[in-house]
Structures are given as C-alpha cells and as structure tokens.
Amino acid sequence: MTDIEAQAIAVTESLRDLFPATPLLRNEYLSGKYEADIRLKREDLSPVRSYKIRGAFNAMRKALDARPDTRLFVCASAGNHAQGVAYNCSHFGVRGVIFMPVTTPQQKIDKTRAFGGDAVEIRLVGDYFDATLGTAKAFCDEAGGHFLSPFDDPDVIEGQSSVGVEILAEMETAPDIVILPVGGGGLSSGITRYFADASPGTEFYYVEPRGGASLGAALEKGELVTLDRVDSFVDGASVARIGERTFEILRHVDRDRVLAAPEDRICATIIEMLNVEGIVLEPAGALAVDVLPELAERIRGKSVVCVTSGGNFDFERLPEVRERAQKYGGVKKYFVLRMPQRPGALRDFLELLGPDDDIARFEYLKKSARNFGSVLIGIETRDPANFATLFGRLDAKGFVYQDITDDRTLSEFLI
Template sequence: MTDFAQAAEAATAAMRDVFPETPLSHNDWLSDRFGADIWLKREDLSPVRSYKLRGAFNAMRKMDGSRVACASAGNHAQGVAWMCRHLGVDGVIFMPVTTPGQKIAKTRIFGGERVEIRLTGDFFDATLRAAQDFCAETGAQFLSPFDDADVIEGQASVAVEMLTQMPVPPDLVVLPVGGGGLSAGMLGYFRAKGVVPEIRYVEPAGGASLSAALAAGRPVTLETLDSFVDGAAVARIGDRTFEILRQVPPQHVLRVPENRICVTIQEMLNTEGIVLEPAGALSIDALRDLGPEIAGRRVVCVTSGGNFDFERLPDVKERALRHSGLKKYYVLRMPQRPGALREFLDVLGPSDDIARFEYLKKSARNFGSVLIGIESADPGAFEGLERRMDGMGFAWRDLTDDPVLGELVI
C-alpha cells in the first residue's frame, strides 16, 4: 500500500471524530430500470449535503494559519464554512454572483460569525482570481476547491468508505467531474490499493473541461461555459487533478446534456424522494448512455451533492419538458383580422395545451408575430400540429432548440 492510500485512510479515520460516513445504499428502482445492480454513494447526505466537506476538512486540519480564503460556486464554500466554525478559524469566502441563493444562505448558516461572504464574478474562474488576489494582498491561506494535494487526499475518502461498505468491490463506478478533485482522489486511491474498478467520468456538455484537456494533452480553458450545472461547471480542470487523470481513456468520459439532467432531477425527486442538485444528478443521468454496458453488473453512482434551490424548480421543469419533447416554442405569423386566433385554436390537437401566448410585434398592419408555447402529453403530437399549421397556411418557426433566439424570447 502506497503513502497516498495510507494518507487517505488516515484522513478518513480522522473524519469520524467530526462527521459520520455517508450511506452506500442499493437503489431498487434504478436497478430494475437499467437491469443492473445499482448502488448510490450518497454524498448528498453529508452534513453540508456534498462531498466537499471532506477536502476542506483534510486541508484545514493541516493548516497552521488563523485565516483562510476560498472561491466556490457553493459546495466547497459550505464545506469550508462548516470547518471554519468547527475549528474556530476565520474565513473569507468568494462566490460567483450567479450562485443560487440557497447555497449562499446555507454557507452563512454553516460559518456563522466566522465567515465573510463576498459575491464577485459571473463565472467561477473570475471568482477564483478574486480570492487568489485577496490572499496575495492579505496573507490569508488560499484553499483550492479541487487543485490541492490535501483536498484531493480528502476527497479520496469517498473511495475508502465505498470499499469498506460494499461486500465485494464494484464492477463500475460512475463519477461526476468538475475541477477533478473527487475523480482524481478516488482514482488515486483505487490505484494505490491495487483495486481499480472500471470508471466512467461524467461532465455537463456545456462544461466538459476534462474532455478538452484529454484532447489537448494538458489543461485548457473552455471558450464558453454553461453554468447551469453550477457544481461542475468549471472552465479549466486543475493542473494537479489532471496529472492523475491524464491517462483516462477519452471514451470513458461522458458528456451529458444539461436539459436531460433536469429530467433525472425530476425523476429522482418524484420517484425516489431524493433531492439532487444538477451536479449531484450527473452520475445517475449517465446511466442512460451506458445502457447494455452495465447490464447485470454492480455499479456505484456517486451522488455528489443535494444543495438544490427549489426556486430553480420551474426552470428544471421547463428544461425537462423541452428535452423530453413535451414542450415546443414557435413564432407564428398571425393574420391581423377577426377570427384568425380562433382558426389557430382549431389546429390544436386534443392533448395540446397553450402554455404561453405573446404578441412580439403588435403594430403590424396585416400580420403580427406571436410567440406561442405548446405543451403536449405526447411528443409525437407536434408532427401533426406542424402539419396542420402548414395546411391552414400559418407561417411558423420552431424556436425550441435555437440557442440564440431561445435566449432572447423564451
């Protein structure tokens, strides 16, 4: 057994004086659905509802300073805040302006008077620079959310617990990837123990920094970033974490669409009563892509976090409907004459429901542009709707999957 394995196991043992291990639970519904033996490592049930507490604990217990600073989209912030209060250390926590309010509020609760929160930057990387500049100016100790040896060592405790909780090692482990701290820590521990299951790494499609790094052979900064999966939307994977992950086969990295993740969030909430944030649902959502590959096999999905702001639920529902083909948006050229709207209503099928109706151009003399959102109980119903609109002479355009126009009008 190598030094890394021993250090990870020592960190895991030390954690038991502060917080309990998270459950590893068999999930019957997912097992039946995918024809596999599916287990969930429930990091969403840690004291701060994410695995980030582990890395913060391990790094901060080794620090000798009295002030710490970090940058985080939420979960690392909560872990640091919780440890600041537990250890009696002052902390300054930098968070993106776009961080969900629920995560900001919980960070304040966990840290109490020991932490100061500063909101800066629209994306994590701008927030990170602000925190690092603050440390350079004040001498505070910076605690990286992922690109730190002690943090990686702390996140490895997930793998330590997993191997002790299972009767036999898993055949396949499915891990979410953001900055790479969790995946690097777990892979490093498996390697050090000489017990390496197959691993699939899951990224949000709009933040695939590991895929980009593997393609380039080094960490690179993504030109664009979709911040919806805020717990894993990182524009550049860590240098230290990539050194551990650089031998990962590119075909073992899965990129899942943000809107489909919303379907998984809803399913887990409605069917299993499990509250997951978008990053926490990544590993479960990837089961759809693994399909026959996991049939009959023992699979562990790490549910990395459950800090979900329920104010986001309408957006999650909207995205899920669009991904499932149950909602579409059209711009319709509507004649400006009596009876035109009534004619359009006759075009609707029995399961079609108008969810939005808005004139975009009201001053036109002969025709007006209308934004209309339609929900249906049957994805196949839209083909018939569009055929009937053509037959009635209505000019229309589908905006549902148009990223530019969709951002402007939907």
C-alpha cells in the first residue's frame, strides 16, 4: 500500500466520527437506458448535501492537530464549501467567519447558518466571488485566523479523496469508469490521485460546465489559464481558474477525457432525475450524469460510477431550470414577430398555431406612427417538429419574424 492510499484510508476512517459513508447505489433507470452497470455515488446525501464537508473536515482536523489553540477559521464560498465549514466549526467547537457574495441565494445562507449555529458568523461582501475572496483573505490575515481554501489545499484534496476510498470499499471489483465533476479540482484531483495507486486500471472522464471550462483550457495551453468570462449558472463548479495544486495532479489527463456540459442540457438532466428518479441535484451535482449520452458507446457493457457531488438546489430556480430544459429539448422557443397594425392581424396569427402550441409569453408594443408593431412571443409545444410546421405557416402568410431562442444577447435583454 502506498502512502497516498494509506493517508486516504486514514482520512476516511476519521470521517466516520462525523457521518457514515454516503451510499453507492446502482441506478436501474440509467443502467437500462445506457446498457451499463451505472452506480451513483450520492454525495448529495451527505449531512450538508455535498462532498465539501470532507475536505473542510480534514483541513480543520489537521490545523487543530498542528495548533490546538487555533480558534478562528475563515473561508469564502458561494454555498457548499460554506456549509461544510459551518458544520465542522460546530463539530470542533471553534469559531468560523464565512464570507459569501451578496448575490448568494438566501437558501444557502440560511443552511450555512443552520449548520454552524452560534459557532459561525456570516458576512455578505461583494457582488462576485473574487471580491468576496479578497476580503475574506484580508480579514483572515488581520485576525490571525486559519484560511480554508475551497479546493486548492493539500489537506482539502486529501479529504476529498475519501470519496474514492468509499467507492472501492463498496464494490467487489473496481469500476471500469468513473465520471467526475470538475470545478476548482479538489474532488477530481483527490480521487484521481488515489485511484492512480489503488486502481490504476480504472478509466476517468471529467465534466466541466461549458461556461466555466477552466481545466480544459489549461490542458489545451499546458498551463494555468484564467477564463475571460464565466457563466455562473453552475455555481458549484464554474470557476475562472482551476487550482494550482489540483492542476498539478490533473495536468497529465488526456484532453479528450475532459467534457464540457452545456448549461441548458444540465437543466434537462436535473429535470429528468427529479421527475423520473426523485433525485434532487444542483447543477454541479448533475454534471457526471449529464454526459452519459455523449459517452453512451464507450460505457456500454461497462461498470460506471457517476459522482453526484451535490443536492443543494434552490427550488426558486426551478422555473428557470424547467424553461432552459425546454429550450434545450426544442419544445420552447422565443421569437420577435412583426405584426401588421390592422384589425384582425392578431387573429390571423393565432389561427396558425397548432393544437399542441401554447403561448407562454406575449408582449405587444403598439406604436401608432408605424404600420407594424413588434411582438415578443414565447411558444411551448410537445414536439420540436411542430415549430417547423408553425414557421412554415408564418412564411406562407407573409409574417416576418426572428427566432431569438439561442441569441444570448437578445435573450438576456428581452426574456
């Protein structure tokens, strides 16, 4: 047994004082759909509904072992890391100051406060995480606390490797394939390093949100890259720059094994897992399941583990997630229609709709000085093919329109 294996196993055993191993469950629905033995490592069922509790526990345990008089821990987080730190502050009986962006959903703030109780103080600072992080580090230096990185810390990486230990402990034979979500890289690097010694024959695939694919960018350039723009929708995994320590572990990964998941498709996966399996996943937690269609040919007949990394889903986001899933599935579109300003024009349009076409949005701006007005219309239907029929009817009747469903700029301003 190597030192890395021994250390990972020791960490896993120490975690049993905090919570039992999360389940590794065969999913019959996904297994049948993809003709493979697919199991979900349910990190969404940890006490804080994510794997982040592991790294925070290990980093805090080691800090207290080195300096038993440490009484202040500081972190910056938009959600899951904050909850893990709060839970462990209460467990170890130490004080925590947790900095969160002002834009953090109230659900995550409330959960962090509930897990930490009187042991933690929450400070809302900055509109974006980078500003929050800078303030947190400055406060930590001034107050003489111990800063807890969400991913780029050797003790955090070691703590996350316990997920891999539990996977191998639960299976009679090692899995053929493990699919991991990637954000800052703490989870993926920890498991990858452990498996390199404990099960070198296991293959890995890594999944990033398309709007925050910092690992893929770094692998392409051969060095760390800071993305110019990040889509924060997958808030648990969208980072502009993967960690330095985590990249050192992952830099030898084959670029072809790093996949980018489009945000709208992730929404469809969240809805599918909720409706079919009753499993609540946050966007980052759905990443590993989301890429199964892309890997269908490669995983057929194989044993596969998908790490569902978190389930802290704010149900106030459900309408947005549902709409994005519909757009990805091609059953909802938005378009701007040029409507003649004459009596009966609206009726002419409505008569072109099919029996399964439903108007979900209608905004009409009438300007008396013009012969035409602009109408923003949202249509839901049952079959994507219905839109081809509808647009054919509009063309035949001479209506002028523009499909803006996939126009990011117009959608942000109009929808």
